[in-house]
Amino acid sequence: xxxxxxxxxxxxxxxxxGNGQVIVMDLPENSAIGDLLELMKIDQDPDHMLxxxxxxxxxxxxxxxxxxxxxxxxxxxxx
Amino acid sequence: xxxxxxxxxxxKLEISEFPASWERLGGxxxxxxxxxxxxxxxxxxxxxxNKLIFAPGLLVGHRLSSCDRISIGGKSPLTGGVKExxxxxxTGLHLTHIGCSALILEDQPIxxxxxxxxLSTQDCRFDDASNLAGKGVYESSDILxxxxxxxxxxxxxxxxxxxQLKGAGIQNLDQDLVPSxxxxxxxxxxxxxxxxxxALVIDSRDGSPPDIADLEGFRKAQKSYNKALMxxxxxxxxxxxxxxxxxxxxxxxxxxxxxxxxxxxxxxLEDISAETMRDxxxxxxxxxxxxxxxxxxxxxxxxxxxxxxxxxxVVSPLEYETIGLLGSNLGIGNLEKVAKLNxxxxxxxxxxxxxxxxxxxxxxxxxxxxxxxxxALELIGEIRAGTPTGLVIGNGAxxxxxxxxxxxxxxxxxxxxxxxxxxxxxxxxxxxxxSPQGADHTSGLTIRAKIDHLDPHIQIDVSRKAQIxxxxxxxxxxxxxxxxxxxxxxxxxxxxxxxxYGWDVPGDVLQELGRQTLILERKFNRRAGFSKDxxxxxxxxxxxxxxxxxxxxxxxxxxxxxxxxxxxxxDR
Numbered sequence: 001x002x003x004x005x006x007x008x009x010x011x012x013x014x015x016x017x018g019n020g021q022v023i024v025m026d027l028p029e030n031s032a033i034g035d036l037l038e039l040m041k042i043d044q045d046p047d048h049m050l051x052x053x054x055x056x057x058x059x060x061x062x063x064x065x066x067x068x069x070x071x072x073x074x075x076x077x078x079x
Numbered sequence: 080x081x082x083x084x085x086x087x088x089x090x091k092l093e094i095s096e097f098p099a100s101w102e103r104l105g106g107x108x109x110x111x112x113x114x115x116x117x118x119x120x121x122x123x124x125x126x127x128x129n130k131l132i133f134a135p136g137l138l139v140g141h142r143l144s145s146c147d148r149i150s151i152g153g154k155s156p157l158t159g160g161v162k163e164x165x166x167x168x169x170t171g172l173h174l175t176h177i178g179c180s181a182l183i184l185e186d187q188p189i190x191x192x193x194x195x196x197x198l199s200t201q202d203c204r205f206d207d208a209s210n211l212a213g214k215g216v217y218e219s220s221d222i223l224x225x226x227x228x229x230x231x232x233x234x235x236x237x238x239x240x241x242x243q244l245k246g247a248g249i250q251n252l253d254q255d256l257v258p259s260x261x262x263x264x265x266x267x268x269x270x271x272x273x274x275x276x277x278a279l280v281i282d283s284r285d286g287s288p289p290d291i292a293d294l295e296g297f298r299k300a301q302k303s304y305n306k307a308l309m310x311x312x313x314x315x316x317x318x319x320x321x322x323x324x325x326x327x328x329x330x331x332x333x334x335x336x337x338x339x340x341x342x343x344x345x346x347x348l349e350d351i352s353a354e355t356m357r358d359x360x361x362x363x364x365x366x367x368x369x370x371x372x373x374x375x376x377x378x379x380x381x382x383x384x385x386x387x388x389x390x391x392x393v394v395s396p397l398e399y400e401t402i403g404l405l406g407s408n409l410g411i412g413n414l415e416k417v418a419k420l421n422x423x424x425x426x427x428x429x430x431x432x433x434x435x436x437x438x439x440x441x442x443x444x445x446x447x448x449x450x451x452x453x454x455a456l457e458l459i460g461e462i463r464a465g466t467p468t469g470l471v472i473g474n475g476a477x478x479x480x481x482x483x484x485x486x487x488x489x490x491x492x493x494x495x496x497x498x499x500x501x502x503x504x505x506x507x508x509x510x511x512x513x514s515p516q517g518a519d520h521t522s523g524l525t526i527r528a529k530i531d532h533l534d535p536h537i538q539i540d541v542s543r544k545a546q547i548x549x550x551x552x553x554x555x556x557x558x559x560x561x562x563x564x565x566x567x568x569x570x571x572x573x574x575x576x577x578x579x580y581g582w583d584v585p586g587d588v589l590q591e592l593g594r595q596t597l598i599l600e601r602k603f604n605r606r607a608g609f610s611k612d613x614x615x616x617x618x619x620x621x622x623x624x625x626x627x628x629x630x631x632x633x634x635x636x637x638x639x640x641x642x643x644x645x646x647x648x649x650d651r
Contacts, residue, residue, distance in 0.1 A: 008327050009320045010312075012354060021354060048312045052331045055628055056531050071331040074312050078524045078559050079322035079399025079498060 001027055001066035003036070008073035014042055027064060034060045042072070050075045080180040085196065085203060087274040088127070088186040092203035097180065103582065106136030107163040108554035108592055109181055110152030111599035114161055117183075120607035124156035124266070125243055125273040127187035133174060133234070133279070134182075136165075136556015137592075138575060140175035140289040141297075142376035144305055145561035147172045149234070149251060150553060155265035157245040157433070157475055158492040158517040160604040164267055165521075165553055167373035168251035168260030173232035176283035188275045193241070195223070199282040208277040213238055215426035216250050219277065220258035227280050229256060235278035237428025240268030242465060244473035246433040247272065250425065253373045253382070257395055260373055263430035264519055265494060266475075292581035300574035307571070308564030309378055317381035317560055318370045322399040323353030325498070325526075329403070332532055333628045334503030336408040338449045339439035340489045340496070343503045343625045347412020351402050356385070356414055365390015379560050385418045393418040394425065400520070403498025404435025409442065410449030420452070423459045429473065434459070436476040436488075436495030444483030486619055492517035492609070499524070501616055502625040502632045504532045509542035509634060513614045513642040515600035521559060523549045535634045543642050550600075551593030565589070598646055605651075611640050 003025050012020035027036060033051050037060075046060045052071040053062060064070065080097045104112050110132050114120075122128035131153045138146040149171035155162035174182060177200045184196075193208040211219045216237040223233055232252060239247040247268030251260040291297045308314055316324055326348065329335040333343035349355055360367035360383065368384040373396070384395040397418050405424070406417040424431040438455055441447060446468070447454035461469030471482040476495045480488035489496040494517030501508025506525030514522035523545035530537055552562055555572070565572050573584045585591055604613075620632045643651050 006327070006331065008331075009316045009324045009353060019354070019358070021349075044312055050328070050527070050529065052328075055331065055333045056533060057332070057529060058531075059529065071327075073324075073328055073331075074316045075527045075529075076313050076316050076322075076324055076328070077527050077562060078520060079325035079403070 001029060001064070003027055003064050004069045005036070006069065006071045008071065010074060011042065011044070011072055014040055030063055032061050032063050033058070033070065036064065036070070044074065048075055049073065081178055082181045082183060083179045084183045084185060086186050087184055087276065088188050090205045104137070104554060105139070105180065106134050106148070106150035106165065106554045106556045107152070107550060108596035108599065109134045110150055110163045111161060111596050111603060113181065113183065114152065114154065114603050115599055118154060120154070120603055122154060124154045124159065125269060129154050129270055129273070131184040131267065131270045131274060132181060133170070135171035135175050135180065136554060138579070139171040139556040141291070142172070143301060143575070144308060144376050144378045145374065145558035146556055147374050147376070148556045148558060149174070149262070150556070151249055151262040151267050153267060153270045154607070155267070156269045157266040158494050160492060160517070160607050160609055161515050161600045162265035162267060163516065163553060164248065164262035164264045166251050166260040166262040167558065168253045169232040169374070170234045170251040170281065171556060172375070173281040173283040175289050176286035177281060178286065184274055184276065187273060192275060193277045194275055195278045195280055196276055197227070197280045197282065200285045211277050213241065216258050216428050217426050220252065223278055223280060224256060227282065230282070230284055232281040232283070233258065233278055236268040236271050237426060238463060239427045239429045239473055240272040241277070242470070242473065243269040243272045244429070244462070244470065245269055245478065246429045246437065246473050246475045248428060248430045250428060254375050259395060259425050261425065261430065263432065265517065268428050291579050293578040296578035297575065300571045300578055303568050304564050304571040304575070305378060307568035308561060311563045311567060313560070313563045314379050317379050320353040320357055321369070321381045321383050321396065323356055323397065323402055325399040326352045326402055327354065328526065329499060332503055332526070333625070333630070334500040334532070336403050336489070336496070336498050336500050338410045339408060339443050339487055340500055341487070343500050344627055345407035345412065348407070350412040351406045351414055351417065356383070356397070359414065360386065363388060363390050366392035371396065379558070381560060385414070387415055394422040397421060400498050401431040401435070404432050405438070408435050408439045408498070409455055411452055411455065413452070416452040420455060420459065423456065427459070427463060429462070432497055433475045433495045436490070437472045437479040440476050440479040440485050440488055441472055441483065443485050443487060446483070487623070488617065490518055491616060492613055494518050499526060500625055502620055502630040503628060505535060505632065505634060506530070506532060506538035506541040506545070508616055508632050509538050509639060509642060510546055512616050512639050513542070514546060515597065515604050521549060522546055533628055533630055538634060539638050539641055546597065546642070547590050547593035549593070550596040551589035554592040554596050555589070594645070597643070598650060601643060601646065602650060614639055
């Protein structure tokens with residue numbers, strides 16, 4: 001299945017394509033967000049990250065589905 | 080601790096010891112205490128009975144990273160209620176170095192002469208400032224720095240404060256002597272203007288940092304706190320990207336205010352994002368700076384200098400709230416244009432949030448087209464010229480909505496919302512609705528919480544906690560972004576207070592200060608005529624759906640009334 005991953009701020013360094021912001025990942029069925037982080041070699045403490053799946057904040061264990069749009073970001077406290 | 084009172088009519092200074100009830104307060108909490116103790120809550124905000132208070136937070140004075148903020152307060156001309164707005168820069172630090180823990184400007188001169196108040200350990204002087212009348216903040220600041228020397232701290236107003244517009248703030252120098260650290264919200268610049276004060280100049284060359292009861296203990300706690308702050312991943316994001324990182328976060332949650340809060344996503348997001356800004360600034364070089372500190376000693380350095388294609392500074396800093404309100408909320412998808420509008424707001428001394436909200440309401444009324452930078456600039460020019468249209472817009476979003484019969488005005492208690500649409504980030508909507516300050520993200524932003532921000536059933540607790548913590552940090556003089564350091568090492572807050580003052584303080588002193596502050600602020604507002612009916616979002620936000628989630632604000636009023644249910648019913 002394919003998931004569109006949007007990387008924010010410092011996490012952009014993980015990928016090299018384009019401006020490093022959006023990548024489509026091919027994942028095995030029933031993969032969770034935690035599996036994706038492992039596959040992408042993102043070693044940041046997930047406690048300090050936010051996961052926004054199709055516009056809603058969700059948790060590390062959330063199982064992904066084909067066509068999902070996932071935003072990965074470091075949690076920051078305001079503007 | 081000493082309070083300095085200056086009567087702006089008689090030009091007399093009186094210095095006295097704090098009364099016992101003020102002693103363990105600073106910043107926002109102290110302002111709330113003083114307003115309750117000394118102000119007629121029904122006074123006219125721009126009349127002689129109102130007071131303008133400068134209160135450094137409890138930890139201000141020793142260049143602790145991100146802990147030297149100045150709180151400024153009084154009765155708000157915009158909301159009619161309690162007001163505290165805080166800023167970084169050097170004003171707080173220098174006030175403590177001349178031995179002033181609270182400065183209260185009282186009364187009002189009979190003539191209309193503009194003056195500068197010069198303060199040092201030896202002197203309180205009123206200098207003529209007629210040469211600065213009508214001059215912008217940047218030029219005024221340059222003239223004042225030439226006159227008084229580069230070592231002073233300055234808090235000043237622009238033409239909008241002189242015109243006593245309700246969107247006017249008070250600006251403070253940063254460590255590079257740039258006057259852009261604005262205590263923006265609630266119209267406090269108008270209060271300063273109503274007292275005929277163009278600027279406050281603080282010369283602390285003869286002064287010294289406040290005493291520390293236990294220096295060894297202080298240094299030890301400082302070290303632990305600094306380490307916690309440096310180790311936190313958020314610090315790196317702020318250093319590289321600044322607050323602008325919030326643009327893509329807010330967009331991803333469907334809560335980026337777009338074209339007067341009619342949409343939660345902006346098609347030109349990538350043109351106003353922090354990621355784009357960083358790439359631009361690194362490429363442009365010259366004056367550009369992606370990592371800049373507003374206060375001496377800050378290790379986070381979330382600020383920036385935005386430069387144009389030739390590497391020439393346009394504005395510093397360019398922050399998320401401004402990008403949201405003067406960018407997407409006006410339909411303007413270009414950082415350089417937003418930066419130029421930001422410079423204009425700073426030079427006029429206007430809150431960029433209130434200005435952006437007012438301009439978007441004006442756009443809805445057909446006074447400009449969304450996305451038209453030139454027309455936005457022209458409307459800001461009307462404010463500078465003091466035309467009727469300019470006065471309407473400079474007085475804020477409510478004023479603009481009333482003048483042009485627009486219902487869609489994004490305010491609570493008369494104050495414009497920040498760049499988080501409350502229908503998509505509902506906990507922050509709860510904060511907007513119930514904060515005694517009016518709509519303001521700094522009173523308790525919830526976006527970082529790992530919850531579904533669209534679920535109406537789980538937001539009250541989150542907002543309550545965020546509001547208590549924010550009021551606590553504002554009383555300490557601590558930047559919201561230092562909260563992560565303190566969050567990882569909460570014991571350092573009580574350790575720092577104990578070491579500095581020799582006080583015995585509880586482990587939850589942050590929350591204790593926050594609760595105390597909110598109780599006092601609610602009390603002032605109640606006495607000023609506010610009721611629970613004022614703790615509501617505008618009705619149109621409960622009715623108009625926000626794309627992409629088609630969300631409305633659907634938290635019941637009865638739940639909103641529970642935010643402060645920990646306060647005795649008579650005091651709520």
